[in-house]
Amino acid sequence: MANKKLSFTSDYMEGAHPLILKRLAEMNMVKSSGYGTDDFSESARSKVREACNAPDADVFFLVGGTQANATMIDSILRPYQGVIAAESGHVSVHEAGAIEYGGHKVLTLPHKDGKISAESVKNCIKGYLSDENHDHMVMPGMVYISQPTEYGTIYSLDELKQLSHICHEYKIPLYLDGARLAYALACPENDVTLPDIAALCNAFYIGGTKCGALFGEAVVIPKHDFVPHLFTMIKQHGALIAKGFINGIQFETLFTDDLYLNIGKNAIETADRIKKALVDKGYTLTLHSPTNQIFITLDKEQAEKLSKDVELGFIENLDENHVVMRIATSWATKNEDVDDLIAAL
């Protein structure tokens, strides 16, 4: 019925965490009002606010990451503004031009392992401001980062504070894409909490799709009404689901008994086992990635051999003989699959 080979392609290959499925089944015939006006959603919003220590936050539940990014970027920017992002950022590369479809340029910065520095952001803004022709150019109007990044790396609290400081200095909103946020929160190297993010960012989303939900992302705007009429803009983007309570039930469950804070642990532990085995067997890790994504640089021969037994994620062709592939673990990764993978290396 589904793929048979051992697969570590991505972290969105299974359905939902059992507690979510259970709750969906239990509440299945409860009647709820539409579009997120229901009690489950209200409860979920309260729990998210509490987890973020952001009592006045506006919280909206959207369906997917590209949708959340495009909706928020379009809704926050004015037409003459663009969004600063890493060259490797999801909005720059893998959203099929969704940001441009909404009318905005992505102003790309070089990245280091998926991260951009406060200094490069500052230089970008200062370069814009000191260019005598800047009225003919797209104004930097927002900074987009992801935590963890596309390469599984994480911003430290200090780095996040520096970015936030620059954004504040130039009155430019800071937006954080948390598609895989649970895997950062569960990572021992991480020192950035949800309240930190809420305190330092103007808007962010807490990823559900890749972190235990069937689908869904919780957009959080710490300062109430920072984006007026966002509900209508979400609808306009086709991002408002009729049965908003499905999202409500999922996030209520994720934010009960710290499930979201713990759901990533299995992914980190299994990823650590795999990384150790890779190093032991002489594979080349492309970079140091402390969360649930592992990047390995393979030559053609290795890649072909490995692909007989395991499905991995394609990242990029480095050159004619080398390719970067990704191994992703998740809340659902089974230790016996990890054993099989290690045996296949």
Next chain:
Amino acid sequence: MANKKLSFTSDYMEGAHPLILKRLAEMNMVKSSGYGTDDFSESARSKVREACNAPDADVFFLVGGTQANATMIDSILRPYQGVIAAESGHVSVHEAGAIEYGGHKVLTLPHKDGKISAESVKNCIKGYLSDENHDHMVMPGMVYISQPTEYGTIYSLDELKQLSHICHEYKIPLYLDGARLAYALACPENDVTLPDIAALCNAFYIGGTKCGALFGEAVVIPKHDFVPHLFTMIKQHGALIAKGFINGIQFETLFTDDLYLNIGKNAIETADRIKKALVDKGYTLTLHSPTNQIFITLDKEQAEKLSKDVELGFIENLDENHVVMRIATSWATKNEDVDDLIAAL
């Protein structure tokens, strides 16, 4: 936890049909590939093609109705074109400008109980063509209808053939919004089948959200590659979900053992009971609506009285003293709730 009063507000107040929930639970830990490339989705596509007697159809699973409409209209139209729709059409009124957000004008026609006639479409196109300034005007590039309509009415096979004929004559695609299609298919007055729709329309969607799924709409394009690169445009619209297999599992279930063809029966039967009671008790039906939506014209006093016991859907203020309200039934409506409603009338 949720709303306590008797509620007939809409047809999207409960979760999913039990068979869907069951299947989601059974398949929860099966690993699938992303973005609709999985086996469940492939199977669902086959079953949809078969049900539509459209073996070459392209089938895509999207999340919601506004999203499906905006994505398809934007993807089919060229920039200089607009979409013809009833003044009461969902795309005209209740999508927060999603079509215009995509750059296209909605060219509205007067409607009769939510329906537009082939003749009015023809006159619109001919009026455009015979206007000496038409190169300065938006060209009609598509016709949008819904089955059932916003008012629960249905196009007869003859009416649909006439619309299709006009569209064909002027080489303009015909698009059908089937958000509530199950309720048309289950309606005894209806003589339009899925194969009819596939034969007469260039694109349409089979509604899941309001017809038994947690969410999801199956876009069907009977002629393969009628919309090249639609996958990328779906992604660009934020309408591509990572866990496409959730959609796959849902539509596979809906199209197994004719579930979709039968799922609307309960809604029709309960709506018929309610309509009979309304007429018996002297209420004014706003129009003849043979599917799962009932529209009643109430004076202020009636509306206030009724609202104490029952939640209904608001449609419009007719004048200072009258309001049109909607009673919606669904696959999930319970006979005991219908009893209570009738008692409260």
Next chain:
Amino acid sequence: MANKKLSFTSDYMEGAHPLILKRLAEMNMVKSSGYGTDDFSESARSKVREACNAPDADVFFLVGGTQANATMIDSILRPYQGVIAAESGHVSVHEAGAIEYGGHKVLTLPHKDGKISAESVKNCIKGYLSDENHDHMVMPGMVYISQPTEYGTIYSLDELKQLSHICHEYKIPLYLDGARLAYALACPENDVTLPDIAALCNAFYIGGTKCGALFGEAVVIPKHDFVPHLFTMIKQHGALIAKGFINGIQFETLFTDDLYLNIGKNAIETADRIKKALVDKGYTLTLHSPTNQIFITLDKEQAEKLSKDVELGFIENLDENHVVMRIATSWATKNEDVDDLIAAL
């Protein structure tokens, strides 16, 4: 070389007023800086501010009317908003969907001879606000009117005050399209001055193209920085010309010695002569139009006969046997052509 028949098709058939051509020739080799930063433009802006009694106004010179409308509407509205306009408004019908291209719905109101009333605007806004589903709908975010209207009629000062009052009450900007403003200002029936417009509207444009310039429209925003970063948005719309000084020279001339206030007189006088002759000869004036556009309802026979000698502007097919045609005069209309036209009636 050009059309030989007697032509009253439009008011943009000749080049520029002789004083403008003369000034362009005299200043042809003066070096100026680009994009409207030159001294001619600065002087023109001062003169426009003075004529409008709006000392703090932002003034920008654009090229054409559709461009000015689209740029201003896009720049003022937020994505969730649309613009209220008459069904007959230029933005509704004859701009090829330019407003929708920018992402905004045109919310049309019925018109009376091209005009909309304060009451209908109020009802539209109140209808929106009182609709329980208005968060799913496009919010009225601006009111668009033209002076004179598409049908050559004019708003009285009292009517304009009422519109402005409603807009102010609901905090919605009022925008006035003055493509043919000179013909309103020169019309004896008119009681609305440039300072009135500046006092009552949030933005408007003073038409050059149809009022004596080679091209060009002066956008006036009475309150400084009401639209921040408009320069960049003008550029983004492709509406910023490199040789802005050409616009500057033209508008400086139009606003020297009251040329703009007087340039329409010839059009009004010749139009009055023609209207009198039409009535005398039994033609049907479609409506009372006091400015430079005359609308006549012709049956097919009349239309064919007249078209042998004179070119008129096509407006619309009323029915199979009747057509509405337009006779337009301008600053450039010659009395001998009027004599010939009257003879041909």
Next chain:
Amino acid sequence: MANKKLSFTSDYMEGAHPLILKRLAEMNMVKSSGYGTDDFSESARSKVREACNAPDADVFFLVGGTQANATMIDSILRPYQGVIAAESGHVSVHEAGAIEYGGHKVLTLPHKDGKISAESVKNCIKGYLSDENHDHMVMPGMVYISQPTEYGTIYSLDELKQLSHICHEYKIPLYLDGARLAYALACPENDVTLPDIAALCNAFYIGGTKCGALFGEAVVIPKHDFVPHLFTMIKQHGALIAKGFINGIQFETLFTDDLYLNIGKNAIETADRIKKALVDKGYTLTLHSPTNQIFITLDKEQAEKLSKDVELGFIENLDENHVVMRIATSWATKNEDVDDLIAAL
């Protein structure tokens, strides 16, 4: 009245070539039909077709360069496509996001002195095609180049043929921005003729604004109806002027007696004199630029000293101590101003 200092800021500081002004004055009171349907425009189109040896070409007259680029790119691309351009390209940097406003990403390539190579274009397209995730990415749908480039350099016929060959191989249109085309055509190093461009590009524009006209760019599409309904899309972009005959008269004049082919000669000759003087006086030319734009790298001290006597164009801050400035000549540059400039160096 205008700037008094010696100015070499740009090539659009004066009005129009005297022959154009003369013709505009002579034809000023001839009545013409609107929107480019007039006889002058028809004649100009014929002459442009002849000069390009492209008898079936569609020719449209637009107002400015950003407008022409945005209109053509939007009109040719499908929503899922982007345009390949040099990082330094006008569409990438100095059009205030006009391309993104139309919904399209600019896919930038590194440049060499403003030029991109056929090989880098090929690698970009091949990289896209060989990326397993390319359905989630913006598809290269067009190649944008300018002749001369932003840095005054020119593509050789051989280079243009190679680019055209790659585009043809991958069925991607090649578009050429000829804002300053007259200065390439008049350049002794140039071996690319108008017929070459028409033979090798799918669309291009012949610049008027910077090459002797008051304003205006002639868009040429060698293959008739390559872009269906372009007229309406031009209108939709606000790029259609009512008095199209002003454009017609200007381009008719430019394409009579080879004026366009010769109008750039003065610019080349004066630029050559200046370049020689710069080298003689020890200035650093930033790059070899054979047309009418000269780029010099100045340290702060030089820049300040020079700016006392001469206005130059700002290009970019190289580092804290160095700036790149531009000297531009044109058809209107006077030898006495060149003498003064050389004296001031």
